[in-house]
Amino acid sequence: MEIKYRKVNADDLLLVFNWANEPTVRNNSYHSQFISLEEHTNWFKQKLQEKNSLIYIAEIDNEPAGMVRFEIAEEHAIVSIIVDQNFRGMSLASVFLEDCSKYYFDKNSKPILACIKSDNLASIHAFRKANYSFLREEIINNIKSQIFKRENA
Numbered sequence: 310m311e312i313k314y315r316k317v318n319a320d321d322l323l324l325v326f327n328w329a330n331e332p333t334v335r336n337n338s339y340h341s342q343f344i345s346l347e348e349h350t351n352w353f354k355q356k357l358q359e360k361n362s363l364i365y366i367a368e369i370d371n372e373p374a375g376m377v378r379f380e381i382a383e384e385h386a387i388v389s390i391i392v393d394q395n396f397r398g399m400s401l402a403s404v405f406l407e408d409c410s411k412y413y414f415d416k417n418s419k420p421i422l423a424c425i426k427s428d429n430l431a432s433i434h435a436f437r438k439a440n441y442s443f444l445r446e447e448i449i450n451n452i453k454s455q456i457f458k459r460e461n462a
Contacts, residue, residue, distance in 0.1 A: 310369055310370060311369065311370055312367060312368070312369055312374075312401075312404065312405075312408070313367075313368045313371075314365045314366065314367055314368070314408060314409060314412065315365065315366050315368065316363075316364065316365060316366075317356075317357070317364035317365070317366055317376065318357075319357060321366060321373075322349075322350060322353050324366075324373055325349070325353060325364075325376065326344070326346060326349045326350075326353070328375075328376065328391045328393065329344055329349065329391070330343055330344055331391075331394055333394065333397075334391055337426060337429050337432065339424075339426075339449055339450045339452065340450075356378075361380065361381040361382070362378070362379070362380055362381070363378070363379040363381065363386075363413065364376060364377070364378045364379075365377045365378075365405075365409045365412065367401070367405045367408075367409075369396065369401075373393060374392065374393050374395075374396040374401065374405075375390065375391055375392040375393050375396060375401065375402070375405050376390070376391050377389070377390050377405050377406060377409035378390075379409075379413050379417075379421065381417060381419065382419075384419065385419050385420045385421065385422050385458075386413065386417065386419055386420070386421045386422070387421075387422055387423070387424065388406070388409075388410070388413075388421050388422070388423050389423075390402055390405060390406060390432075390435070392405070400435075400438075402431070402432070402435035402439075403434075403435040403436075403438035403439040404439075406435060406436065406439035406441070407438075407439040407440065410439065410440075410459055414461040414462075418461055420458055420459065420460045420461075421441075421458065421459045421460075422444070422456055422457070422458055423436050423441055423456070423457040423458075423459075424447070424449055424454055424455075424456055425454060425455050425456075425457065426452055426453070426454055426455075427446070427452075427453040427454055427455050428453075433455060433457075436457045437457070439459070440459060440462075441457035441458060441459045442457060442458055442459070443455060443456075443457055444456040444457060444458040
């Protein structure tokens with residue numbers, strides 16, 4: 310199994326749209342409502358232009374398998390991840406996070422934070438396995454959450 314990473318491009322609009330609206334992804338998101346194609350298109354085009362938004366597509370044997378997104382703010386970056394439903398249960402989230410965090414730190418020094426719903430045990434496990442450390446509990450959008458942090462090694 311060969312894993313490669315590439316930066317997201319305009320041709321990925323529908324791929325990312327479908328991933329974002331997959332029921333498990335929506336359930337684990339802080340904004341769980343369905344995303345319209347128009348709303349997604351506007352968001353996606355904006356992200357392609359922003360220098361503080363870094364999105365990697367993970368491909369396994371040339372098939373899109375997930376994405377890792379970094380939103381770089383003044384003091385830290387926020388990371389999020391989606392694994393394609395056909396590739397779940399293979400412990401790939403931690404691999405994608407580990408690899409893409411290294412790519413992030415090649416050009417950035419700010420720490421990375423991850424905000425995870427406390428009941429999302431699979432994500433918590435993946436972030437721990439990818440060398441993210443528990444930082445604190447927090448309420449986000451009235452949802453009990455855990456914040457994880459990774460700094461450049």
